[in-house]
Amino acid sequence: MMAAVTVADVATGPAVGLLPLLSLGPAFAPLVGGPRRTVWIGVIALVLTAGLGVYDDLIDGVRGYVSIASVVGVTGAGLVAVSMRRQREAELASVRSIAEAAQQVLLKPVPKLAGQLRAAVRYMSAVAEARIGGDLYEVVAAPQGVRVIVGDVQGKGLDAVETAALVLGAFREAALDERDLLGVGRRLARSADRQLEGEKFVTAILAEVRDREVTFLNYGHPAPLLLRADGSAALPEPAAYALPLGLGAHGASAPEPFRTDFLPGDQLLLYTDGITEARDDDGRFYPLPERAHLLKDSDPESALETLRQDLIQHVGGPLQDDAAMLLLRYR
Structure with missing residues (x-):
């Protein structure tokens, strides 16, 4: 930029008055x-200003003094801007580290092995600066079977963290205590109704795997994707969906459990609507069932990463909503 101003000034002479434009160099340097x-760019701009002032015979005039003062002033302002930028970068790094610590406490790493299941998870927050959002998941190896929850809190970002913590805390306790999955769901619904008071809600799906069978409770959540060992795919759905957790004051009835076989070699993908509602540039939703073949990798973590990369490619940029995927494989 300063080189272009120098060439233009030499070509046009003192009549146009381009000297003050040399201060653009130190103005953009802090970015x-x-x-x-910033100081070195300011020094170069000052040397060029003085040299062109002598060349244009303006160094002893008002225009020459104003040009030099502009360069010095803008360089000083640039140094202040650099200091403020670095301070804000440090504050952002601190916020990110706190958010990541909160995320690790809230969403603990799922066990890679739970009974006869292998588990893997991928989480993507819509709030990139905080790296935390309102989707939740958990895998608990209880004496009654492996119990799982995937949920989506109304809203996103830090506002949804407290609600997610309440639901996860209730599930972790109930999953170990209750005799069956229906009892887990009732306890979870009571806790959500009592603490959320109808102001927020959480869509969720609960699953329990035991004796080569998986049982689901669906609280207004997207249907899971079940991949059979022979390559076929299905979306198990209940006869009727229940209202999300936290809306018990509206007279919501408990969801009916529904079951299906879950055999060696089968896979179960639980996810939030940030996956299926992700749109491309033409407004088309992500076709998850058509991408089931991407989960064929022998390593569950690698399989989910392949699916995540395909989702990002479909969207062509950052996601607009939080998204979570939990993959269970029958070993």
């Missing part, structure tokens, strides 16, 4: 560098 770079 891409630190204080040392």
Whole structure:
């Protein structure tokens, strides 16, 4: 930029008055560098201003003094801007580290092995700066079987964290205590109704795997994707969906459990609507059932990563909603 101004000034002479434009160099320097770079750019701009002032015979005039003062002033302002930018970057890094710590406490790593199941998870927050959102998941190896929850809290970002913590805390306790999955669901619904008071809600799906069978309770959540060992895929759905958790004040009835076989070699993908409602540039939703073949990798983590990359490619940019995927494989 300063080189272009220098060439233009030499070509046009003193009549146009381009000297003050040399201050654009130190004005933009703080955006891409630190204080040392800003000072060096300022020094170069000052040398060019003085040299062109002598060449144009303006160094002893008002225009020459104003041009030099502009470069010095803008360089000083740039140093202040660099200091403020670095302070804000440090504050953002601190917020990110706190958010990541909160995420690790809230969403603990799922066990890679739970009974006869292998588990893997991928989580993507719509709030990239905080890296935390309102989707939730958990896998509990209880004496009655492996119990799982995947849910989506109304809203996103830090506002949804408290609600997700309440639901996860209730599920972790109930999953170990209750005799059957229906008892887990009732206890979870009571806790959500009592603490959310109808102001927020959580769509969720609960699953229990035991004796080569999986049982579901669906609280207004997207149907899971069941992949058979022979390559076929299905979306098990209840006869009627129940209202989300937290809406018990509206007279919501408990969901009816529904069951299907879950045999060696089968896979079960539980996810939130941030996956299926992700749109491409033409407004088309992500066709999850058509992408089931992407989960064929022998490693569940690699399989989910392949699916995540395909989702990002479909959207062509960052997701607009939180998204979580939990994959269970019958070993």
